[in-house]
Amino acid sequence: MPELPDVEAFREVLASCAKGRRIERVDVRDPGVLHGVSARKLRRELEGRRFTEPERHGKWLLARTDWGSPLLERSRELGGGPTVMLHFGMTGQLLCCAPDDAPHPHDRVLFTVGRDSADRDGVGRDGVGGDRQLRYRDQRKLQGLWLADDTGVARILDRQGPDAMAVDRDAFDTVLSGRRGRVKAVLTDQSVLAGLGNLLADEILWRAGLHPAIPAAALTDAQRGRLYKDMRRTLRSSISAGCVPPRRSWLTGHRDDSDAACPRCGEPLRRDRIGGRGTVWCPRCQPIAA
DNA sequence: GCATATGTTATGAA
DNA sequence: TTTCATAACATATG
Numbered sequence: 001m002p003e004l005p006d007v008e009a010f011r012e013v014l015a016s017c018a019k020g021r022r023i024e025r026v027d028v029r030d031p032g033v034l035h036g037v038s039a040r041k042l043r044r045e046l047e048g049r050r051f052t053e054p055e056r057h058g059k060w061l062l063a064r065t066d067w068g069s070p071l072l073e074r075s076r077e078l079g080g081g082p083t084v085m086l087h088f089g090m091t092g093q094l095l096c097c098a099p100d101d102a103p104h105p106h107d108r109v110l111f112t113v114g115r116d117s118a119d120r121d122g123v124g125r126d127g128v129g130g131d132r133q134l135r136y137r138d139q140r141k142l143q144g145l146w147l148a149d150d151t152g153v154a155r156i157l158d159r160q161g162p163d164a165m166a167v168d169r170d171a172f173d174t175v176l177s178g179r180r181g182r183v184k185a186v187l188t189d190q191s192v193l194a195g196l197g198n199l200l201a202d203e204i205l206w207r208a209g210l211h212p213a214i215p216a217a218a219l220t221d222a223q224r225g226r227l228y229k230d231m232r233r234t235l236r237s238s239i240s241a242g243c244v245p246p247r248r249s250w251l252t253g254h255r256d257d258s259d260a261a262c263p264r265c266g267e268p269l270r271r272d273r274i275g276g277r278g279t280v281w282c283p284r285c286q287p288i289a290a
Numbered sequence: 291g292c293a294t295a296t297g298t299t300a301t302g303a304a
Numbered sequence: 305t306t307t308c309a310t311a312a313c314a315t316a317t318g
Contacts, residue, residue, distance in 0.1 A: 140314050
């Protein structure tokens with residue numbers, strides 16, 4: 001699932017499920033998803049803290065915490081608590097469940113959170129108000145969870161380019177024209193631009209009418225402008241959908257067809273391996289010599 | 291058994 | 305130094 005729009009949806013899940021709530025229990029069902037931290041240390045560092053406003057950069061989700069006690073004013077000065085850095089690989093998800101919902105076999109880490117600290121009588125707006133459980137679920141375990149202080153967070157984010165949804169036109173230009181690789185490889189390189197994955201890159205290039213193998217540095221200013229605009233349009237729709245939607249009017253809606261045809265011109269779609277990933281494009285809408 | 295899959299990183303070669 | 309392909313990671317599906 002996870003590219004920028006999916007991770008943005010997970011950020012919203014985290015915010016609505018756990019923000020402002022005390023972390024009552026951390027249950028690591030599979031320590032194989034933890035990186036650089038033991039299950040014991042994760043529990044010790046997090047239990048009793050409170051989730052604050054989560055952030056996203058590219059495909060990284062940052063679950064920030066503070067002390068979750070009456071010292072909250074002071075804790076802000078002290079820099080708050082540690083941050084759980086989540087990466088979802090190809091198959092990760094974040095879900096909000098009731099603590100007594102039967103666990104899924106791929107639920108790897110469970111965070112049980114208490115009632116909202118602003119909710120003094122313990123009855124939430126929905127009348128439920130009880131504990132909730134945030135679940136990190138992942139089939140393939142290609143990535144996982146890190147626990148980081150501010151330095152650790154910076155060390156990870158330092159290797160990321162600007163967020164694809166936040167980057168402005170100037171920075172986009174700088175980043176693209178400074179690369180010698182093919183445009184698809186450049187767009188999906190997280191150290192250049194953070195957030196675009198395989199589906200999004202193909203979708204955006206198809207919309208912009210650019211062949212994925214064009215050298216990024218060979219794009220004209222007008223082509224970069226179209227690419228930027230179509231990237232933002234595609235991201236905006238995908239964020240509202242919570243994923244890159246497999247609509248029939250989109251290229252993504254035809255990836256799995258056996259005899260896939262371009263939804264715009266009907267031409268048979270071409271497939272190849274570019275940047276090490278399965279790539280789909282329309283030879284008519286995306287000529288190599290555009 | 292084979293190939294494929296929304297991701298990242300290490301490695302060796304060009 | 306940069307870029308590229310490939311394998312590896314763990315698991316499921318066709």
